[in-house]
Amino acid sequence: MTGAAAAPRSHTSTGTTTSTTTGTSTTPGSSQGHSGLGDLLLNRMTTPAGYIGTTPTELIGRSRDLERLAAVTAAPDAGLVTVTGPAGVGKSRLVMEFFRHRGDGPGGGVEVFDFAQVTDTSVAGLMLRQLREQCYEGSPAVRKALERVAAGKHTLLFDHYEDVADDLAPLLAEFRRCCPQVRIVCVGTARLGLYGERVVRIGPLATGDPAPAVPAAPAANPAVELFVQCARSVRPEFALTAENAPDVLALCRQAGGLPLAIELAAAQITLAEPDLILERFENDPGDLHRPDHHPYSRHASIADMVAWVLARLRPEERTQLVHLAVFQGPFTMRAAVGVLDGLHGAAYRTMERLIDKSVLIPDEQHDGELRLSIPHALRRAAAGLLARLPVHTALRRAHAEHFRSAAAGAWAAGGRPGPGPEARADLLAAFEHWRQAGDGTAMAAIAHALYAQCASPAQSSVGLGAGAFAVEAGQCLRLAEEALRVLPADDHRLLARTLEAAGDLALRLASPAARDHLTRAYAAHRAAHDEQGALRCLTLLGEEAYAAGEPDRARRCFEEAHAAALPSAQSGTSAGSADSVATRRHLVRRLAAVLRDAGDLPRARELALAGLAEELGEPGGPGHGSGALLTRYVLATVRWREHDSAQARALFADAAEQIGTLSESAPERAECLELLAVTLNAWHRVTDWPALTATLALADHLRRRSGRARPKPLRDMVGPVLATAAQELTAEQFAGAVASGPAMTWHDALRLIPAAPPAPPPAPVPAAAAVPPPPAPSAVATALTKRELEVALLVAEGMTNRIIARELGIAEWTVVNHLRKVMRKLGCQSRVQVTRRLSST
Known part of the structure; x- marks a missing residue:
C-alpha cells in the first residue's frame, strides 16, 4: 500500500476531537509512507467530515440507550464496546449523538473509520489482512503507527464493519493487546465475538398505547414523535390530530417501531395523508424509499435493507430465519422448540448467531424467560419465503397445535397464566388454522385465551386504551361466537365457559347479546354441575340487568347469587370457600349499590352496614383490604344521598x-x-x-x-x-x-365537596316540635361518658378514626383512647362487636 495520503482533518465538537481521514491509493501491499493508522486502514475510503458534528434533527426516544452506553463505556474494563442492533434501528445516529455530547473531553480524540464509504469491500478486507500480518511480523511502520494513535487517551470508532468483520476482529484483538489504553467502539448489526467485548443492544422505538387518550400530545410515544418530526421536515404544516392519530399509530406499529421504516413512511407525507401511506405500507412496504442521501444510513428503502440483511446470512441461518417466520410475533425458546421439530445442537448455535447478527432480538422478561422477536420488515419478507416452501404446511400445523396446547393447558390448570398479550397475533393465526380444520374445541380454547387477555385489567383497559379495547374485545367476541357454532354440544363444561366468555365480552361492549349468552352459560354450568361457574353467571346477569336499567331483575339475580354463595362460604373447608366469601361480600356491595340507585336508601344502608361490619372483622385490623374500602364507599354514598x-x-x-x-x-x-x-x-x-x-x-x-x-x-x-x-x-x-x-x-x-353547611340555614324548629335523636340504650348510656358515647355511635356508622376525629374536633389518638375505653366498658374486643352491641340493645 503505497501512495500519498492527505493529512487527517480534525473536527472539534463539545470538547471531542474527531479525526477523519481522506486520501488516494495506489497499490495495496506496501507499508511505507503512511502517516498514521487511519492511512493504513482507510487508504481507499473517506469518512464524512460531519460524522460527529452538528446534528440535523433531534434524537428521539433514546435517552435510556444513551445512559446505557455511557454506563458501559465508563466501566474500567470497557476496552472494546460494540453497539449492535437490527438494520435501520439508528445505531450510527445514536453513537454520533453520544460522542457529540459525552466524548472524552478536552485532550481526548475520537478517530472514525466508516466502512460504509468503501466501494470495494474485498480490497478493504485485503488491506486489513495485510495489516494484521504486519502486526504479527512486528513491522516497525505499523508499530510506530499504533504508538502514535495510542499516545493519548483516544477512542477508535469503527462503523458499518459487517462486510469486513472476519478480517477486522483479529486485528482489533491484536490492537487491544498492544494498546490497552485505547478504547474501541464498533457499530454494526453483528457483534465481533472477541474476548472481553461489551455489547450494547439497541432496539426499535416503543410504539406505545395504540389508542392514546390525548392524540395531540405524541411526546409519550417516541415512534409517533419521530414520525411527526420527519413529516414536518418535508411538510412543515403537518400536525397530529384526533383524525389522523390512529393511522399514524398504525403506521408506526406496522413499521415495528423501526426508525428507518418510520422515516421512509413519513417522507411520503408530501403527497399523501397517513391513511393512504398506511394502505401503501400494508400492501408493499418495500416500495417505500428515500430520494436523497442519508448521512448515517446506507439503506435507501425497506427492500434494500431486507435484501442486505438476507445476503449476509449463511444458508443455514437463512433457513432457520425463514422457519422462525411462522411466528407472528415475539416467541420464547420453549415455543421455538415446540414448533420447530429437531431444534437441537447445531440449530441452537445457528440461533445464537442470528442473535449476534441482530436478526433475532432478545428481550429478558420479568420471570427470567428470554423472548425473541424478528424485526417486522424482515419477518414479513421471511414469511413470504416460507409460504412458498413445502415445509410451510407442517410448520403451520405445529404452530397451531402449540398455541392450542398452551391455551387449553392454562384453561385446565385454572390458576396457570395463559399466553400473554404479545402472543395475540399467534393466537389469531392458530385460530384461523383450526377454523379451516373445523375443530371447534381448539377454537374455543384459543378464543378463551384471547378473552382472558381482554378481561385482565392490566391488559385491557389501561394497557390497551379505550378504542383498541373495543376493537380487540369485539374481535374476541366474534371468535367466541364462531367457536360456539361448531362446538360439540355434549361438552357442557367447554360450552359453558365459552358462553360465559362471550357473555362477559358482550356485557363490556354493551351488546344486547349479553343476556342470551349469560343465560345459556348459566344453564350449561348447571348441567356440568359447576356451581362456581353458575354463580359467576348469575352475578354477570345481575350486572347486565343493572346496566340495562332493570333494578328489580338485578336485585333478584344478586339475591339468588348471594343465597347460592352462602353455603360454600360458611363451610370454611377449602380455598374455594375463601373465594365464595369474597364473592358473597362483593354481591352484598352490588346489591346495596343497586338499591341505592333505585332509591331504596334505608335497605341499601342496612346492607352496607352489615357488609362493613363483616369486612372489619377480618384479620389485619379494621379498614384493611379493598373489600372494606369498597363497602365503606357504598355506605358513604348512601349516607350522603340520605x-x-x-x-x-x-x-x-x-x-x-x-x-x-x-x-x-x-x-x-x-x-x-x-x-x-x-x-x-x-x-x-x-x-x-x-x-x-x-x-x-x-x-x-x-x-x-x-x-x-x-x-x-x-x-x-x-x-x-x-x-x-x-x-x-x-x-x-x-x-x-x-x-x-x-x-x-x-x-x-x-374540592367540589362543600365543607360549610348550606346557606341560608333552615329555620329553627321550636323546642316543643323538635324531634329528639333516638336515645341510646340505657345500659350503654349509663356505662359510657358523653364523649365515649359519641365515639361509639360514629363507630357504628362505619366511620374511620380519622373521620371521627374530624367530626368531633379532637385528635385521632384521642379517638383511639376513647374507643379502647368503650370496648373495655362494653366488654367488646373489636369495632364489629361495638356496632353489634349498639344495634342489639
Missing part, C-alpha cells in the same frame, strides 16, 4: 379519597365522580359548573379506559346534570370544560 350533613360529607370525602387510590380500571372510580356530581346537583350545592362538567368528563374518560359503559340508572341521573351544566355555561365554556376533564386530578374533583 342527608346533606357535615357527617355525611366527611364520610363521603374520606371514602372518595381512598377510591382515588385504586387503579383506573376500577369501575367505582367513575361511579364516585358521577355520584358526586349528581348529589351536589340534587342538594343545590353546585358552585363551580365548569369544574363539575370537567369532573363528569373525567368520569367518562375513566369509563372508556375501563371498558365499562355507564349503566342506565346512572345515565338517567347524570343526563339532567349535564343538561343543567349546558344551560349554565356558554357553548365555549362547556366544550372547554369537557376537553379539560381527562387531565383533571382526583383531588381537583374532591
Whole structure:
C-alpha cells in the first residue's frame, strides 16, 4: 500500500476531537509512507467530515440507550464496546449523538473509520489482512503507527464493519493487546465475538398505547414523535390530530417501531395523508424509499435493507430465519422448540448467531424467560419465503397445535397464566388454522385465551386504551361466537365457559347479546354441575340487568347469587370457600349499590352496614383490604344521598379519597365522580359548573379506559346534570370544560365537596316540635361518658378514626383512647362487636 495520503482533518465538537481521514491509493501491499493508522486502514475510503458534528434533527426516544452506553463505556474494563442492533434501528445516529455530547473531553480524540464509504469491500478486507500480518511480523511502520494513535487517551470508532468483520476482529484483538489504553467502539448489526467485548443492544422505538387518550400530545410515544418530526421536515404544516392519530399509530406499529421504516413512511407525507401511506405500507412496504442521501444510513428503502440483511446470512441461518417466520410475533425458546421439530445442537448455535447478527432480538422478561422477536420488515419478507416452501404446511400445523396446547393447558390448570398479550397475533393465526380444520374445541380454547387477555385489567383497559379495547374485545367476541357454532354440544363444561366468555365480552361492549349468552352459560354450568361457574353467571346477569336499567331483575339475580354463595362460604373447608366469601361480600356491595340507585336508601344502608361490619372483622385490623374500602364507599354514598350533613360529607370525602387510590380500571372510580356530581346537583350545592362538567368528563374518560359503559340508572341521573351544566355555561365554556376533564386530578374533583353547611340555614324548629335523636340504650348510656358515647355511635356508622376525629374536633389518638375505653366498658374486643352491641340493645 503505497501512495500519498492527505493529512487527517480534525473536527472539534463539545470538547471531542474527531479525526477523519481522506486520501488516494495506489497499490495495496506496501507499508511505507503512511502517516498514521487511519492511512493504513482507510487508504481507499473517506469518512464524512460531519460524522460527529452538528446534528440535523433531534434524537428521539433514546435517552435510556444513551445512559446505557455511557454506563458501559465508563466501566474500567470497557476496552472494546460494540453497539449492535437490527438494520435501520439508528445505531450510527445514536453513537454520533453520544460522542457529540459525552466524548472524552478536552485532550481526548475520537478517530472514525466508516466502512460504509468503501466501494470495494474485498480490497478493504485485503488491506486489513495485510495489516494484521504486519502486526504479527512486528513491522516497525505499523508499530510506530499504533504508538502514535495510542499516545493519548483516544477512542477508535469503527462503523458499518459487517462486510469486513472476519478480517477486522483479529486485528482489533491484536490492537487491544498492544494498546490497552485505547478504547474501541464498533457499530454494526453483528457483534465481533472477541474476548472481553461489551455489547450494547439497541432496539426499535416503543410504539406505545395504540389508542392514546390525548392524540395531540405524541411526546409519550417516541415512534409517533419521530414520525411527526420527519413529516414536518418535508411538510412543515403537518400536525397530529384526533383524525389522523390512529393511522399514524398504525403506521408506526406496522413499521415495528423501526426508525428507518418510520422515516421512509413519513417522507411520503408530501403527497399523501397517513391513511393512504398506511394502505401503501400494508400492501408493499418495500416500495417505500428515500430520494436523497442519508448521512448515517446506507439503506435507501425497506427492500434494500431486507435484501442486505438476507445476503449476509449463511444458508443455514437463512433457513432457520425463514422457519422462525411462522411466528407472528415475539416467541420464547420453549415455543421455538415446540414448533420447530429437531431444534437441537447445531440449530441452537445457528440461533445464537442470528442473535449476534441482530436478526433475532432478545428481550429478558420479568420471570427470567428470554423472548425473541424478528424485526417486522424482515419477518414479513421471511414469511413470504416460507409460504412458498413445502415445509410451510407442517410448520403451520405445529404452530397451531402449540398455541392450542398452551391455551387449553392454562384453561385446565385454572390458576396457570395463559399466553400473554404479545402472543395475540399467534393466537389469531392458530385460530384461523383450526377454523379451516373445523375443530371447534381448539377454537374455543384459543378464543378463551384471547378473552382472558381482554378481561385482565392490566391488559385491557389501561394497557390497551379505550378504542383498541373495543376493537380487540369485539374481535374476541366474534371468535367466541364462531367457536360456539361448531362446538360439540355434549361438552357442557367447554360450552359453558365459552358462553360465559362471550357473555362477559358482550356485557363490556354493551351488546344486547349479553343476556342470551349469560343465560345459556348459566344453564350449561348447571348441567356440568359447576356451581362456581353458575354463580359467576348469575352475578354477570345481575350486572347486565343493572346496566340495562332493570333494578328489580338485578336485585333478584344478586339475591339468588348471594343465597347460592352462602353455603360454600360458611363451610370454611377449602380455598374455594375463601373465594365464595369474597364473592358473597362483593354481591352484598352490588346489591346495596343497586338499591341505592333505585332509591331504596334505608335497605341499601342496612346492607352496607352489615357488609362493613363483616369486612372489619377480618384479620389485619379494621379498614384493611379493598373489600372494606369498597363497602365503606357504598355506605358513604348512601349516607350522603340520605342527608346533606357535615357527617355525611366527611364520610363521603374520606371514602372518595381512598377510591382515588385504586387503579383506573376500577369501575367505582367513575361511579364516585358521577355520584358526586349528581348529589351536589340534587342538594343545590353546585358552585363551580365548569369544574363539575370537567369532573363528569373525567368520569367518562375513566369509563372508556375501563371498558365499562355507564349503566342506565346512572345515565338517567347524570343526563339532567349535564343538561343543567349546558344551560349554565356558554357553548365555549362547556366544550372547554369537557376537553379539560381527562387531565383533571382526583383531588381537583374532591374540592367540589362543600365543607360549610348550606346557606341560608333552615329555620329553627321550636323546642316543643323538635324531634329528639333516638336515645341510646340505657345500659350503654349509663356505662359510657358523653364523649365515649359519641365515639361509639360514629363507630357504628362505619366511620374511620380519622373521620371521627374530624367530626368531633379532637385528635385521632384521642379517638383511639376513647374507643379502647368503650370496648373495655362494653366488654367488646373489636369495632364489629361495638356496632353489634349498639344495634342489639
